[in-house]
Amino acid sequence: MNTTDSPSAPSARTTVRRSPHRGVYDRDTVNAIFDDALISYVGFVADGSPFVIPTIHARVAETLYFHGSPASRMLRLMKNGAEVSVTATLVDSIVVARSAFNHSLGFRSAMVIGEARIVDDPDEREISLEAITEAVLPGRWDEARLPTRNEDKGTLLVAVPIEEFSAKVRGSEVNDKDEDYDLPIWAGAIPLSTRVGTPQPDPRLAAGIEIPESVRRFTGTA
Amino acid sequence: MNTTDSPSAPSARTTVRRSPHRGVYDRDTVNAIFDDALISYVGFVADGSPFVIPTIHARVAETLYFHGSPASRMLRLMKNGAEVSVTATLVDSIVVARSAFNHSLGFRSAMVIGEARIVDDPDEREISLEAITEAVLPGRWDEARLPTRNEDKGTLLVAVPIEEFSAKVRGSEVNDKDEDYDLPIWAGAIPLSTRVGTPQPDPRLAAGIEIPESVRRFTGTA
Numbered sequence: 001m002n003t004t005d006s007p008s009a010p011s012a013r014t015t016v017r018r019s020p021h022r023g024v025y026d027r028d029t030v031n032a033i034f035d036d037a038l039i040s041y042v043g044f045v046a047d048g049s050p051f052v053i054p055t056i057h058a059r060v061a062e063t064l065y066f067h068g069s070p071a072s073r074m075l076r077l078m079k080n081g082a083e084v085s086v087t088a089t090l091v092d093s094i095v096v097a098r099s100a101f102n103h104s105l106g107f108r109s110a111m112v113i114g115e116a117r118i119v120d121d122p123d124e125r126e127i128s129l130e131a132i133t134e135a136v137l138p139g140r141w142d143e144a145r146l147p148t149r150n151e152d153k154g155t156l157l158v159a160v161p162i163e164e165f166s167a168k169v170r171g172s173e174v175n176d177k178d179e180d181y182d183l184p185i186w187a188g189a190i191p192l193s194t195r196v197g198t199p200q201p202d203p204r205l206a207a208g209i210e211i212p213e214s215v216r217r218f219t220g221t222a
Numbered sequence: 223m224n225t226t227d228s229p230s231a232p233s234a235r236t237t238v239r240r241s242p243h244r245g246v247y248d249r250d251t252v253n254a255i256f257d258d259a260l261i262s263y264v265g266f267v268a269d270g271s272p273f274v275i276p277t278i279h280a281r282v283a284e285t286l287y288f289h290g291s292p293a294s295r296m297l298r299l300m301k302n303g304a305e306v307s308v309t310a311t312l313v314d315s316i317v318v319a320r321s322a323f324n325h326s327l328g329f330r331s332a333m334v335i336g337e338a339r340i341v342d343d344p345d346e347r348e349i350s351l352e353a354i355t356e357a358v359l360p361g362r363w364d365e366a367r368l369p370t371r372n373e374d375k376g377t378l379l380v381a382v383p384i385e386e387f388s389a390k391v392r393g394s395e396v397n398d399k400d401e402d403y404d405l406p407i408w409a410g411a412i413p414l415s416t417r418v419g420t421p422q423p424d425p426r427l428a429a430g431i432e433i434p435e436s437v438r439r440f441t442g443t444a
Contacts, residue, residue, distance in 0.1 A: 013271060038313055038327065038414075043265040043274035049235060052265035052274050052309040054331050087274040091260055096421075096437060100355045100366040101373040105260065109276050133322045137412075144322040145405055151323040174424040183367055186434045187424040190359075190441055192260075197413030199318075202396040204403055205410065212408045215318060219412055 013113055014166035024167040027062070033110035033167060034059045037088035038136075042066065044077055044084045057086070058131035062162045064112060065119070065128040070156040078116035078158045086112045086160055091192055093172040098185040106172035106189060112165045119157035128157050139214035196220065235335055236388035246389040249284070255332035255389055256281045259310035260358075264288065266299055266306045279308070280353035284384045286334060287341070287350040292378045300338035300380045308334045308382055313414055315394040320407040328394035328411060334387045341379035350379050361436035418442065 016023030024030075034040065040057045043050060053074045058065045064086055068075045078084065093106035119125050129152070130141045147155070172189035199215050211221070238245030246252075256262065262279045265272060275296045280287045286308055290297045300306065315328035341347050351374070355363045369377070394411035421437050433443070 013268075013273075038316075039311065039329075041263040041265075041274050041276075041309060041311075043263075043272035043307075045267050045270070045272050046235075048267070049305055049335060050265035050267050050272055050307040051235075051335075052263050052307045052333070054263075054309060054311040054329070056327065083271055085265075085272045085274045087263060087276060089261065089263075089276040093419075093422075094260075094359055094440075096359060096362070098367055099369070099373070100351070100363060101369050101377070103355055103358045103362065103366070105278065105358070107261075107276070111274070113271060113273075129322070133325055136325045136327070137316055137318060140318070140325065141322060143407065144325070145320055145402055145407060147321070147323050151321070155323070172422065174426075180367055181426055182428075184428070184431055185365065185367060186431050186437065187427060188437075189422045189424075190437060191419030191422065193417045193419065195415045195417035197415065200315075200394065200411045200413065202409040202411075204396070205408065206404075206406070209406055209408050215408065215410075215412060218316075 011164045014111060014164055016166055016168050022168050022170055024169050027162070029167045029169070030110040030112070030162065030165045031059060033090060033108050034064060034088050036090055040086050040088035042074060042084055042086050044074060044082055046073070046077055056132060056136060058128065058135035059162070060127060060131045064160045064162060065131060066158045067129065067132050067155050069154070075156045075158060078118070081115050081117065084114065084116050084160055093192055094190040095172055095174055096186070096188055096190065097174050098176045098180040098183050098187045102174070102176050104170065106170055108167065108169045110165065110167045112160060112162050114160045114164060117159045119159050125152065125157055128159070129155070137214050137218060139217060143212050143214055233386045236333060236386050238388055238390050244390050244392055246391050249384070251389045251391070252332040252334070252384065252387045253281060255312060255330050256286060256310050258312055262308050262310035264296060264306055264308050266296060266304055268295070268299055278354060278358060280350065280357035281384070282349060282353045286382045286384060287353060288380045289351065289354050289377050291376070297378045297380060300340070303337050303339065306336065306338050306382055315414055316412040317394055317396055318408070318410055318412065319396050320398045320402040320405050320409045324396070324398050326392065328392055330389065330391045332387065332389045334382060334384050336382045336386060339381045341381050347374065347379055350381070351377070359436050359440060361439060365434050365436055
């Protein structure tokens with residue numbers, strides 16, 4: 001689906017039009033954004049209408065994977081090799097400018113457009129199921145009860161190649177008009193990040209089961 | 223665009239298909255999700271392809287507003303009254319199940335499908351510009367240098383009615399299979415929220431300008 005020879009060059013569709021200096025087209029940047037983001041937004045066209053569904057994803061090399069029930073509208077449509085757009089965004093800050101007009105967000109956003117492919121190969125299915133669990137909580141695959149044959153059969157797995165892609169990155173710098181720097185108005189940035197709280201045990205947890213390594217690492221509890 | 227008489231009933235397009243018990247169709251829930259979310263994801267169709275663009279939004283009563291440069295691809299397409307889908311999602315937790323299969327996220331997600339409308343009326347333009355600034359940082363409109371006539375002219379404002387909508391809400395409860403509750407595997411939830419950091423002044427900030435009320439309130443600094 002690339003319209004250029006270079007795997008890292010943007011196509012006409014993924015070229016950043018607005019603020020082109022913020023367009024980033026290298027694969028590492030795009031991969032890092034998808035790896036950092038817990039969910040992405042899958043856009044698709046159904047009966048001519050645009051839909052956007054938030055979903056868990058995992059990246060394995062140059063492929064994004066999604067999973068779900070075969071009954072889901074999104075995944076049923078993907079069955080037909082439909083074209084999809086996948087966007088993930090991390091908001092890093094609120095940019096507080098002197099002028100109302102120049103208020104903004106610091107962010108990193110990645111977009112991929114590609115054709116969905118149903119994952120049938122048993123090896124690829126296992127790799128992608130593991131990757132999706134690991135994307136939710138790193139280290140969890142080796143702790144959890146692994147999928148049964150029925151659970152595996154009941155899961156639709158979809159792959160989207162990271163071939164036609166771009167990223168857009170805005171730092172936290174303030175960009176006010178020259179004349180506004182003399183105004184007696186505060187400007188700067190408010191950093192935003194994800195706060196990870198204290199693990200809450202399932203009320204049905206049996207006595208004597210300790211918090212596992214994956215949860216301790218993720219929550220920074222020793 | 224509603225396909226039913228009730229303003230709060232879902233249409234065929236906004237009915238939650240998967241896990242229908244998680245579908246929520248009241249306006250207050252949808253409004254609250256858009257109010258809490260700093261960005262939303264706007265899906266649209268261009269040349270038959272789906273696009274998903276993250277953007278700042280504001281809600282005023284039963285309308286969502288977006289702004290941007292008249293040169294942006296998204297906003298240029300919206301000019302034509304194109305159909306758009308707007309989705310905002312808040313991730314509240316990682317749900318850690320005993321089985322890999324039942325790992326999930328606790329989340330609140332809202333979706334609106336509607337026809338975009340360009341905002342031309344001067345009063346509505348001012349209300350929506352104020353709402354967008356206030357959505358980024360409450361209380362900032364009264365502190366910032368307000369838009370000039372040129373800035374106003376250089377801003378495309380788009381409205382999408384919250385008429386055809388739905389929400390999907392999943393709490394942080396673990397849903398394992400009955401037989402899995404006997405496994406010696408920890409289960410529970412890891413709460414996630416937004417961490418608001420310490421305000422970082424613009425390096426070009428003139429001496430003697432104190433952190434304003436809006437920033438102090440947002441960051442919880444006295």
